[in-house]
Amino acid sequence: MKLSLYTAKTAYRFLSSKATWGSKCWSQISTKSKVKSCRSELISTKMPKVKLTDQQNQILEAISNGNSVFITGSAGTGKTYLLQHIITKLRKIHGKSRVFVTASTGVSACSLNGQTLHSFAGIGLGDASAVDLLSRVALDKRAYKRWNKVRALVIDEISMISGEVFDNLEFIARNIRSEELGCEENIWGGIQLVVSGDFFQLPPVINKKGTKKEFAFEADCWDTCFDMQIELKTIFRQSDEQLIKLLQGIRKGKYDSEDMKLLDQCCSKVEPDSSAIQLYPRIEDVSKVNADRLDRLDEVLYHYQALDSGKDPWKKQLKHGIAPELLKLCVGSRVLLTKNIDVIGGLVNGATGTILDFAVVQDTQKLYDHEISDVCRNGNLLPVVKFDSGQEMMIGLERWYVMEGDEAVAMRKQIPLILAWALSIHKCQGMTLNNLHTDLYRVFGFGMVYVALSRVKSLDGLHLANFNPSKIKANPKVLQFYERLSGEKDEQKEDDATDEI
Ligand SMILES: Nc1ncnc2c1ncn2[C@@H]1O[C@H](COP(=O)(O)OP(=O)(O)OP(=O)(O)O)[C@@H](O)[C@H]1O
Secondary structure (H helix, E strand, O other): OOOEEEOOOOOOOOEOOOOOOOHHHHHHOOOHHHHHHHHHHHHHHHOOOOOOOHHHHHHHHHHHOOOOEEEEEOOOOOHHHHHHHHHHHHHHHHOHHHEEEEEOOHHHHHHOOOEEHHHHHOOOOOOOOHHHHHHHHHHOHHHHHHHHHOOEEEEEOHHHOOHHHHHHHHHHHHHHHHHHOOOOOOHHHHOEEEEEOOOOOOOOOOOOOOOOOOOHHHOOOHHHHOOEEEEEOOOOOOOOHHHHHHHHHHHOOOOOHHHHHHHHHHHHOOOOOOOOEEEEOOHHHHHHHHHHHHHHHOOOOEEEEOEEEEOOOHHHHHOOOOOOOEEEEOOOOEEEEOOOOEOOOOEOOOOEEEEEEEEEEOOOHHHHHHHHHHHEOOOOOEEEEEEOOOOEEEOOEEEEEEEEOOEEEEEEEEOOEEEOOEEEHHHHOOOOEOOEEEOHHHOOOOOHHHHHHOOEOOHHHEEEOOOOHHHOOOOHHHHHHHHHHHHHHHHHHHHHHHHHO
16 A cells, blocks of 8 residues: 655644634644635634525524524424524523533534533433432532523424423423522523424434323423424525425425336436445444445555543443544545535535545644544554545544533544445434435334435435335324414414504
8 A cells, every 4th residue: 555645735634623723723833825724724614604594594683682492494404504603693692601502312412512412401311200300410410500500502403302301301490490590480490492403304212102292392391482483494405496395295294296206216227326325224234334345345444443531421422423433444435524624615524435545644743643643543544535526635633522511521533534335314314415325115214214315415316226105204293293383374474464454
């Protein structure tokens, strides 16, 4: 294998993180031009300059006015993107340390630099009565402090939180805050809530049989929690009208003959090229396919061992995030980028490519040797990826934080890549994929077909092995909830019109 030497310019993502790029880092880079390339990239990584829609602005304004809001909408309507703007706004209003960013899963929490809702709340698995959970939180000093401190709570991917858990959290918030802060018993103890998600996507995993409140919208407190419940309408991920219509139908469990024809065409396409990511409902299939394909390449393997810091239980959450504990790569591996490293250049979370080489960085080597050697198990060699967009880039270490308000309580350092011949449907919720291949026969449960298919940007990138229309189904309770949501909006419009008369 040829050993390449990469200059700091080619490898400008050698070591980066929002938290550590400060004046210290700038001064470590020697030439002006290099500083410029890093600085401009940093800005674009933070927040790509995209104009918000009127609806997105309306939500931001409502939040600035102190309202609690539920944001929903189809896949790709910019819910998570908008949350990033909202978090910035909330931090300005309440102060960094009083805004807590959470999500139902480790993967989605990590993508917002937050923590899981369960870990924020201090409720463990959350499978106890409200009173028992309250006692548990009261004994956990840090969790108790968080509940007192929080002024704004952001919850992403709410579809995977049950109504029972949602009600229990409200109970905990109300009780702790009214007692400790001496205020009257307000809903959620007066916390400003920003909740986001699409109930047509993956539902909560419920272990207890006979749970009455399956979805968060079935929680007793749901309707009283929010000043505004709004469905984003503009879809950004796809632009092809036919595909948008197909996905909108599948989301609600509906399809017509035209949709069937489109799906048939996706089945009859010639074998997908090797860049297509295979989606599986079960993690065992994903691991097996990735391991087999890596094995078949029969190349030298490079090991990258994640470096974790912080304390339990926070440290444990890192294991559920997107960055693997041990990453094995070799020349020819198909990989997927798990961080935004150059938004304007298209190297974003979800971009796919192939490992070209492994190389050392020549002129920044001394600065970061210790960091790299902690993670790289085969000398200080970093992977060089040729992305499907044509760009070649050496990929350096990234950091994933578990945040408690403004405090980083755990951190993982790892290369922001995962093997990408195959992925699980659960892991890909929230991602945009250019080219995917899935077997719709193997999916189970509501929402899975929709989550899988709604990842692609265009029909060219969609390949189906099998197709069975019976797998397209939406939960009737979810359908009713959305009917009620749009019905209430129509009623509101009618009321406004009557007021004007
Ligand atoms: N106002 C906007 N203008 C242009 N693009 C936007 C806008 N808002 C969001 N986007 C882009 O739309 C894409 C999808 O956004 P995002 O992932 O936030 O959607 P989502 O609703 O969270 O999807 P999912 O439900 O699948 O997680 C992203 O590439 C994002 O940058």
